[in-house]
Amino acid sequence: MTYRITFAVTGRARFLSHLETVDTMLGALRRAGYQIALSKGMKPRPVISLALPRAVGVQAQADLADVVLLGDHDPAEVAERLDAQLPHGIAVVAVEPAEGAKAAARVDAAEYEVEVEEDVDWERALRAFAAADSCQVVRTAPGKPDRTVDVTRYCSNIEHEPGLLRMLLRMTDAGTARPDEIAQAVAGLEGRTATIKRLVRTRIDLRPQPVGART
């Protein structure tokens, strides 16, 4: 039976990497007394997938994990027992039975809150961002040539309130943009650099069907 776990990551736990988050979730499920189904093949692995990897340092209010447990369980009980075993900073928001394609194949968008200093005229910068045909960001990676990406096509909505940018970022076949990248791109339109204090992923939106699935 597949269960979709909605969970929050706050405090020090936000410094866990994606892989560490997965392992922490698996360990907690086992301590809670559940057996996790193993994949078929030469090297059987527990069947679990997180909808979207979370960058180290980013908090999450409602990240999603799909896990296959042996046997049928009451989702409310899974939520309670799992929550009791998770380390401080990771908390279960909800557990529900999941059907169809796994969440990781259906991510449409993710909403972020970026806590920023008010040392940029964000309202004016956002008007410029909305009016711009494109907004180029240079991505650097060690050992790879720099790449220039237009980030406007990934940002379907962005709003400002004092100390905060709230943005909805689309996951497309061609890729996506990081929230800090968007904040810097917007600040760049004012000739400034954003001071980012905190990054929070507030929700992950799923499509009804996986990308490219035949209907």
Added chain:
Amino acid sequence: MGNALLEDRIEAVLETVQKPSRYIGGEANQIRKPQATSLVALCYPDAYEIGISNQALQILYQQVNGREGMAAERVYCPWPDMADAMRRRRLPLFTLESWRPVREADLLGITLQAELTYSNVLEVLDLAGIPLRAAERGEGDPIVVAGGPSASNPAPLAPFFDAVFMGESERAFDAVLDVIASVPGRAERLARLAENPYLYVPSRGRHAVERAVYADFAIDTHPTRVVVPYSSAIFSRASVEVMRGCTRGCRFCHAGTWYRPVRERPPDEVVEAGLAQLSCTGYDELSLTSLATSDYTGIVPAIEKIKTRLPTLHLSLPSNRVDTGPVALTAAANARQSSITLAPEAATQRMRDIICKTITDEMIEQAIEAAFAAGYTSLKMYFMIGLPRETHDEVQGIVDLGIKARAIGRRVRPAGGRFSVHVSASNFVPKPHTPFQWEGMSSRAQLEAKQAYMRRAMPTRQIRLSLHDLRTSMLEGALARGGDEIADVIEAAWRGGARFDAWSEMYREDAWEAAFTAAGTSIDEQATREFGEWDELPWDHVRSGISREFLLDEWGQSRAEVATGDCRWDGCTDCGACFGPVRNRLVN
């Protein structure tokens, strides 16, 4: 400074470093005791992922936290990027559990599991803001106590410790904790600690100190609710120590003398402890640990009982004797594993007689055959080079055995079945309290030539050869049997940038060379130094319980190329380890 402020500052630093999860604590089974009146910081002076798996510290963590009013909190050596950031922002080294400054601890316990962590000891003290030298510490500083196997030669780090604990901590370390709990004041505490027979207090001169032996080896001191590391740790599995000590008598092996005599735990207790730890941790693998688990006389019932209760459990038996029986046991215990490790240590009978590794060519070949027949597709074999009185024949023997293993694999594995042989050769480093403590390490030139020969002579098809970094082996040799004079060298090397010496990419040979040169010596001179029978050794005041006469006899037998029997089966060798209730205790 308020703790909330410190937390904010730590979080700000964590935003900027690699693998910040090394510093956050909060793992499952971590213990926090905010009401405790004494704080004991327990340190493994290497990176989190190395230190978190250490059994000794897990035992101490439970031992300290089991006391009312006393909290144990963990600390590891920050990686250089973190250390740099901490220094820039004047952030003191903090414990993982409550992010308290280590300097606020009453006691800082540092385990010395390897010589190549010595420079990290100074790094930890410095980052904590604790004066490096015990003589410079004052009332507000913790009592800094070392322990662990490498502390058996305390000389190289002696000035940096207030006290050095010898031997096994269970029960015996309670007396140290009693002093911390009941005696206020640094001077008074040190005076009381100096009365402890298992503590060496360097400020009182080179006085005699005994090794604590945990005679009962009872299961209740085995930690059940162990801290579950984040996924980066080198070992992520439950483990039960089934037996302590080994009397095989391998003459190079420090643990083989330091943990005598042999004490086994009853299989029923092992099984219960293992199952309990599995359920508290959520691990899917259980390891039955000891110095040589196939020698544990309760191994068959222990495996059967565990398999009956948890048929699909991944059960691992590390450190096995090279023989067909242990290979079959390992295969039966764990169907998932595709690789098996054998440690013949030496490839010729002559050398195995010199080092007292009592296995024969026939046993090795049969074990290799049994491993491939059992379906293993990867065979690892561990050897040492640079052993005393080694000739070209011994080095050639390792190459030949690699080739022979491949031939056996080709014969036994089904046609077209893929397999590989992995030959690993480390460089012999003589250790204190062993029959080889008087021997010098082989010269760098000799070892280089032997490594080069093996690289040339070992075929590469289906055989992988790995050789240990010669530079760090030589340093290990220079530190392992060093005297008091090495302390200044270690400090100078650390000031020159040495840290994380066991990590090849971090090793700063320039810093170490400069430090040894400044002291009028060299790494090679120290490492290759031979001691005479009548020389005073830097660790002579440490009474391991193993008599000097026994070690000398064994050294003589090694020169005569004669192996000695195991006292469990071949009669007492009069090594001196047994006294009163302390003696070999087997379950079968």
